[in-house]
Amino acid sequence: MHKPRTHALVSALSTVIAATLLATGCSTHSPATTDAAATSPVETPEPGTGQEKLAVVSAPTGDVATPTAVAAVNAVEPGKAKKTALKVASYDRKSGRAVIAAPRSGSDAAPSTPLPTTTTASPESSDSPGSSESSSGSGAPQGTGSSPATRPKAAVAVGDVIASAPVPGAPDGVLAKVTEIVDTTADGETTVRTEPTKLNSVLGRSEADGTVPVDPSTLDVDPLVKGVKVSWAKTGDLTFGPEGAKLPLGSLRIDVGAALQTAPGAPASAAASVQGFVQLAPQVSFSYDGSGSRANSSPSGAFLGLTGEWASQWRLKGRAAGTTRGKPIRVPFAELHAAPVIQVGPVPVVVNLDLVCYFQVDADGRVTVDAEQKLTGDFRVGGDFTWSKGWTGVSESHMSGEPLRTTVSAVGDVKAAMGAEATVGLYGTVGVTADLAPYLRADAEATGAGSADGTGSASGSWALYGGVDLNGTLNLQLSVFGTPVFRTRIPLGSLHKEWLLTKGTART
Secondary structure (H helix, E strand, C coil): CCHHHHHHHHHHHHHHHHHHHHHHCCCCCHHHHHHHHHHHHHHCCCCCCCCCEECEEECCCCCCCCCEEEECCCCCCCCCCEEECCEEEEEECCCCEEEEECCCCCCCCCCCCCCCECCCCCCHHHHCCCHHHHHCHHHCCCCCCCCCCCCECCCCCCCCEEEECCECCECCCEEEEEEEEEEECCCCEEEEEEEECCCHHHHCCCEEEEEEECCHHHCEEEECCCCCEEEECCCCCEEECCCCEEECCCCEEEEEEEECCECCCCCHHHCCEEEEEEEEEEEEEEEEECCCCCCCCCCCEEEEEEEEEEEEEEEEEECECCEECCEEEEEEEEEEEECCEEEECCEEEEEEEEEEEEEEEEECCCCEEEEEEEEEEEEEEEEEEECCCEEEEEEEEEEEEEEEEEEEECCEEEEEEEEEEEEEEECCCCCEEEEEEEEEEEEEEEEEEECCCCCEEEEEEEEEEEEEEEEEEECHHHHHHCCCCCCCCEECCCEEEEEEEEEEEEEC
16 A cells, blocks of 8 residues: 555655756766866857967078978868978979978977877787787888788878978979878878969968068079179178168168160260169068958958068269160169068968069160269059959059269260069969169250351250159969959059159250
């Protein structure tokens, strides 16, 4: 008779105990587990919850190696690269074949992707015969003949994107996506095949904006005419010239003196020549805006350009023959090349910069001059991308000049420029081409009057002008940012400014 009551009592107690356990937790470890689960969204935010601002700075130089960045295909946030201890040992741009090296055991740095073998031995099997061959990759044959069961795990995976500073076979750096794992070795090297990719695959939804000076000591200079002298100041001030003038920090100066083609029929005293210098402190401007874009989609904004300060002084003397088949005579006197690496967050971005310094003369072969101008200012050229306008050119220059000497005789026109043609791109591509040409122009006119008695008079006027021409193009390779590809070159936009330096009159 009492069994039903007992059963009901037990059921009630069981219900109370179960409710208590649910409220307080089954063990002392349950609250920690609950807290960890509650805080996990904070530790690993959902992609797009906040945009990361990346610093844009010069990459390490000297004995400090620039880290390689890898955007793993299986990362929580696709398209976001991280620093890694992996290195690109070699790269063949033509075939896309690359060798990726992991740090050897005992290194302080470890790769972002561990390198275990494909099979591991249990403690029990470690004492069995032959276990040493299956417990590590050290006993596996190297090369493509390695057994899949004992071949070490690859340092990277198909779909990973690698960004690297210049390496053997790739003087302009590497930005490539892994398409195939060819082979692995026991010492941590992985041979892969790759294909070129875009910057948005490693910068993702981040934002970056900065300007980095180009170290003048890294510029390779190739003189093209005799008499070219190169000076640069990396630290402190460099003095040069008889007056001990100082070259500003970070500046490069190129001095040149050369004879020009003299106009036919000109006397020996009117032999044409040009001498002077170009001084510049180039800087690379870089910006990227991945905010508001989906993973692996085009960024909403980007900019790549060249800016800096400019100073030049040159003297044109004599009667120059300034045209050849109706075109000005252009004489390059130095070529410069650099591949600076800028660090955009964890990503090494390799910039290729080329400069050709030249002087150019456009004259009618009649006027004889001895004119000199000093010019200072700055410039900014580049390509700017926005979703609303696409790629547009940027060309700005603010310069002023002063005459140092002026002698103009005879009648005619002459225009002499000492300028530089620059190309700037990323990872070996050509993104922006710009031609900056400060110039000096002399214009001389004459009028005459006569009378019946055979007497007459002549009067003339001359003027000396300074100016600057700036033009260029944006090239297809700017799509390296991950922006839509444009089919034709886009004009950079021409800039032409001219100002009067001095003028005079003469009567005979």
